[in-house]
Amino acid sequence: MNKPNIKTVGIREDVVFGENVTVIQPVNLYGCEISDKTFIGPFVEIQKDVKIGQRTRIQSHTFICELVTIGDDCFIGHGVMFINDLFAKGSPARGDTTLWKNTKIGNNVSIGSNATILPVEICDHVVIGAGAVVTKNINQSGIYAGNPAKKIKDLKPNG
Numbered sequence: 604m605n606k607p608n609i610k611t612v613g614i615r616e617d618v619v620f621g622e623n624v625t626v627i628q629p630v631n632l633y634g635c636e637i638s639d640k641t642f643i644g645p646f647v648e649i650q651k652d653v654k655i656g657q658r659t660r661i662q663s664h665t666f667i668c669e670l671v672t673i674g675d676d677c678f679i680g681h682g683v684m685f686i687n688d689l690f691a692k693g694s695p696a697r698g699d700t701t702l703w704k705n706t707k708i709g710n711n712v713s714i715g716s717n718a719t720i721l722p723v724e725i726c727d728h729v730v731i732g733a734g735a736v737v738t739k740n741i742n743q744s745g746i747y748a749g750n751p752a753k754k755i756k757d758l759k760p761n762g
Contacts, residue, residue, distance in 0.1 A: 612648075621657065638675070656710065669700070670722075673708040680716035680733065687722055728758055
Protein backbone atom coordinates (compact mmCIF):
# COMPACT_ATOMS: atom_id res chain seq x y z
CA MET A 604 0.00 0.00 0.00
CA ASN A 605 1.35 3.44 -0.94
CA LYS A 606 1.65 6.17 1.66
CA PRO A 607 0.98 9.81 0.83
CA ASN A 608 3.52 12.57 1.35
CA ILE A 609 1.84 14.33 4.28
CA LYS A 610 2.63 17.98 4.99
CA THR A 611 1.23 20.05 7.79
CA VAL A 612 -0.14 23.57 7.76
CA GLY A 613 0.80 26.21 10.24
CA ILE A 614 2.95 29.26 10.71
CA ARG A 615 6.54 28.80 9.59
CA GLU A 616 9.42 30.53 11.34
CA ASP A 617 10.19 32.64 8.24
CA VAL A 618 7.04 34.78 8.68
CA VAL A 619 7.79 38.36 9.77
CA PHE A 620 5.13 39.80 12.09
CA GLY A 621 4.65 43.42 13.14
CA GLU A 622 3.26 44.39 16.55
CA ASN A 623 -0.19 43.37 17.76
CA VAL A 624 -1.01 41.00 14.88
CA THR A 625 -3.92 38.61 15.48
CA VAL A 626 -3.97 35.21 13.76
CA ILE A 627 -6.88 32.78 14.16
CA GLN A 628 -5.73 29.21 13.45
CA PRO A 629 -5.72 27.04 11.44
CA VAL A 630 -3.77 29.02 8.86
CA ASN A 631 -0.93 28.34 6.44
CA LEU A 632 1.58 31.22 6.49
CA TYR A 633 5.11 31.08 5.11
CA GLY A 634 7.74 33.52 3.87
CA CYS A 635 5.45 36.54 4.15
CA GLU A 636 5.44 39.86 6.01
CA ILE A 637 2.43 40.93 8.07
CA SER A 638 2.48 44.47 9.46
CA ASP A 639 1.24 45.98 12.73
CA LYS A 640 -2.33 45.56 13.99
CA THR A 641 -3.33 43.23 11.17
CA PHE A 642 -5.94 40.48 11.58
CA ILE A 643 -5.71 37.10 9.81
CA GLY A 644 -8.80 34.90 10.04
CA PRO A 645 -8.95 31.09 10.02
CA PHE A 646 -8.37 28.91 6.97
CA VAL A 647 -6.23 31.56 5.27
CA GLU A 648 -3.14 30.80 3.21
CA ILE A 649 -0.55 33.51 2.67
CA GLN A 650 2.44 32.44 0.59
CA LYS A 651 6.03 33.64 0.39
CA ASP A 652 6.92 37.09 -0.94
CA VAL A 653 3.55 38.52 0.15
CA LYS A 654 3.47 41.80 2.09
CA ILE A 655 0.40 42.83 4.09
CA GLY A 656 0.12 46.44 5.33
CA GLN A 657 -0.84 47.82 8.71
CA ARG A 658 -4.35 47.55 10.16
CA THR A 659 -5.48 45.27 7.35
CA ARG A 660 -8.09 42.59 7.94
CA ILE A 661 -7.97 39.28 6.05
CA GLN A 662 -11.16 37.27 6.54
CA SER A 663 -11.47 33.47 6.56
CA HIS A 664 -10.88 31.15 3.60
CA THR A 665 -8.81 33.68 1.63
CA PHE A 666 -5.89 32.61 -0.54
CA ILE A 667 -3.06 35.10 -1.15
CA CYS A 668 -0.50 33.69 -3.56
CA GLU A 669 3.11 34.73 -4.05
CA LEU A 670 3.93 38.21 -5.39
CA VAL A 671 0.96 40.03 -3.81
CA THR A 672 1.34 43.30 -1.90
CA ILE A 673 -1.62 44.66 0.07
CA GLY A 674 -1.52 48.20 1.50
CA ASP A 675 -2.57 49.67 4.83
CA ASP A 676 -6.14 49.81 6.18
CA CYS A 677 -7.51 47.25 3.73
CA PHE A 678 -10.32 44.74 4.14
CA ILE A 679 -10.16 41.41 2.33
CA GLY A 680 -13.47 39.55 2.59
CA HIS A 681 -14.17 35.85 3.04
CA GLY A 682 -13.00 33.53 0.29
CA VAL A 683 -11.10 36.09 -1.80
CA MET A 684 -8.73 34.44 -4.29
CA PHE A 685 -5.59 36.08 -5.65
CA ILE A 686 -4.14 34.65 -8.87
CA ASN A 687 -0.55 35.06 -10.13
CA ASP A 688 -0.50 32.54 -12.99
CA LEU A 689 -2.29 33.65 -16.18
CA PHE A 690 -1.59 30.38 -18.03
CA ALA A 691 0.66 32.30 -20.46
CA LYS A 692 1.63 29.09 -22.26
CA GLY A 693 -1.90 27.70 -22.31
CA SER A 694 -1.44 25.68 -19.15
CA PRO A 695 -0.34 26.19 -15.53
CA ALA A 696 3.24 27.42 -15.06
CA ARG A 697 3.97 24.27 -13.02
CA GLY A 698 6.73 25.84 -10.97
CA ASP A 699 8.09 28.16 -13.67
CA THR A 700 7.80 31.22 -11.46
CA THR A 701 9.17 33.46 -14.22
CA LEU A 702 5.68 33.28 -15.74
CA TRP A 703 3.97 34.52 -12.56
CA LYS A 704 2.85 38.16 -12.29
CA ASN A 705 2.68 40.68 -9.41
CA THR A 706 -0.44 42.11 -7.80
CA LYS A 707 -0.43 45.41 -5.90
CA ILE A 708 -3.37 46.55 -3.77
CA GLY A 709 -3.27 50.18 -2.58
CA ASN A 710 -4.32 51.62 0.78
CA ASN A 711 -7.94 51.74 1.98
CA VAL A 712 -9.11 49.06 -0.43
CA SER A 713 -12.03 46.84 0.47
CA ILE A 714 -12.50 43.58 -1.44
CA GLY A 715 -15.83 41.77 -1.03
CA SER A 716 -16.28 38.07 -0.35
CA ASN A 717 -15.52 35.59 -3.12
CA ALA A 718 -13.88 38.15 -5.39
CA THR A 719 -11.10 36.96 -7.68
CA ILE A 720 -8.13 39.25 -8.21
CA LEU A 721 -5.88 38.56 -11.21
CA PRO A 722 -2.39 40.12 -11.41
CA VAL A 723 -3.35 43.81 -11.41
CA GLU A 724 -2.71 47.08 -9.62
CA ILE A 725 -5.55 48.63 -7.64
CA CYS A 726 -5.14 52.25 -6.53
CA ASP A 727 -6.07 53.67 -3.11
CA HIS A 728 -9.69 54.12 -1.98
CA VAL A 729 -11.40 51.38 -3.98
CA VAL A 730 -14.26 49.03 -3.12
CA ILE A 731 -14.49 45.73 -5.01
CA GLY A 732 -17.93 44.13 -4.81
CA ALA A 733 -18.55 40.58 -3.64
CA GLY A 734 -17.98 38.03 -6.39
CA ALA A 735 -16.26 40.51 -8.71
CA VAL A 736 -13.47 39.38 -11.01
CA VAL A 737 -10.78 42.03 -11.39
CA THR A 738 -8.98 41.47 -14.69
CA LYS A 739 -7.48 44.93 -15.36
CA ASN A 740 -5.69 47.63 -13.38
CA ILE A 741 -7.91 50.01 -11.43
CA ASN A 742 -6.48 53.54 -11.51
CA GLN A 743 -9.47 55.51 -10.25
CA SER A 744 -11.07 55.51 -6.81
CA GLY A 745 -14.61 54.13 -6.79
CA ILE A 746 -16.82 51.08 -6.42
CA TYR A 747 -16.28 48.23 -8.88
CA ALA A 748 -18.42 45.14 -9.42
CA GLY A 749 -19.13 42.39 -11.92
CA ASN A 750 -17.25 39.97 -14.15
CA PRO A 751 -15.14 41.57 -15.41
CA ALA A 752 -15.22 44.25 -12.71
CA LYS A 753 -16.29 47.70 -13.93
CA LYS A 754 -16.72 51.00 -12.10
CA ILE A 755 -20.33 51.41 -11.03
CA LYS A 756 -20.11 54.36 -8.66
CA ASP A 757 -17.85 57.10 -7.35
CA LEU A 758 -16.85 57.02 -3.69
CA LYS A 759 -17.91 60.00 -1.59
CA PRO A 760 -14.97 61.76 0.07
CA ASN A 761 -14.68 61.37 3.82
CA GLY A 762 -16.06 64.32 5.64
